[in-house]
């Protein structure tokens with residue numbers, strides 16, 4: 101459907117995008133995720149046609165559209181700031197992109213789109229009379245009304261409060277699937293990317309660090325950068341001391357060491373949900389409960405573990421955490437499958 105070939109973009113001396121290759125299949129929902137400044141908005145703007153690449157090509161359904169102006173691409177775009185015309189009603193806003201249609205047909209189509217986003221009863225209101233979530237729904241209806249070939253979403257939910265965001269997340273995804281429209285979304289919110297997408301593309305320093313299904317990125321991160329950005333990770337320093345064994349602090353842990361030679365200095369990552377809490381008595385690894393932070397359904401637990409030389413963070417259902425008190429000592433189990441090894445930074449390897 102959409103193919104990006106070797107997209108490169110510089111702003112002055114700064115290379116913002118470096119040879120990006122990306123393919124979107126029909127009906128696919130792909131998120132561009134990455135830290136601030138990694139170039140994701142610039143890439144979306146290049147796809148959109150409001151920014152041009154220094155090198156590379158944008159192909160849509162086999163056609164080279166690199167030099168086409170935005171207006172000819174027939175893409176629908178939704179921005180973070182709703183970008184509605186304040187002096188037009190919701191219906192007029194949605195009609196705006198339908199000028200090619202006879203007036204009555206345009207009004208019918210706009211009403212149909214407003215019904216699709218659940219706002220037909222608000223059609224006569226002006227943007228200032230609508231909530232943020234409603235305005236963003238109108239913006240979505242406006243983007244979809246001309247039956248675009250591609251839907252581009254630029255941080256569409258980040259101006260909304262948490263609850264509306266959750267609702268709209270599900271609504272946008274359901275609508276996208278129902279219409280089968282190929283969609284590219286920019287977000288810096290990993291939860292959003294994981295929850296909404298068929299595929300997540302993680303950008304870092306202008307390059308694709310990894311792309312794959314949300315579950316794949318979470319469970320098989322290609323490197324420490326991806327592991328740290330997608331989901332939470334407890335980090336420790338370690339050294340592979342034998343096949344299947346890594347030393348962390350003064351503790352020997354079982355781990356899959358296959359890609360590392362004995363003696364390698366590594367970063368050791370453990371997902372919070374993989375840590376098992378046990379009774380303190382007789383446990384191999386002991387840790388002190390340093391802090392408990394109540395978040396409603398779950399409680400964040402900080403554990404100081406001298407044997408690992410680390411403070412670990414995990415999340416427990418609050419019912420389970422109710423039995424914990426600050427200062428008490430518990431046991432820890434880190435199953436081998438939970439202990440993930442990554443390349444240590446060069447400085448750490450040199451120091452070793």
Ligand SMILES: Nc1ncnc2c1ncn2[C@@H]1O[C@H](COP(=O)(O)OP(=O)(O)OP(=O)(O)O)[C@@H](O)[C@H]1O
Nearest residue numbers: 111112116134135136137138139140141142143288
């Ligand atoms: N028109 C411009 N002129 C000069 N530099 C720019 C321009 N647009 C973007 N940049 C720079 O390019 C880099 C990438 O910007 P971009 O907006 O694509 O990042 P991003 O990943 O979307 O970040 P954020 O999530 O903060 O929006 C940044 O360092 C930014 O300052």
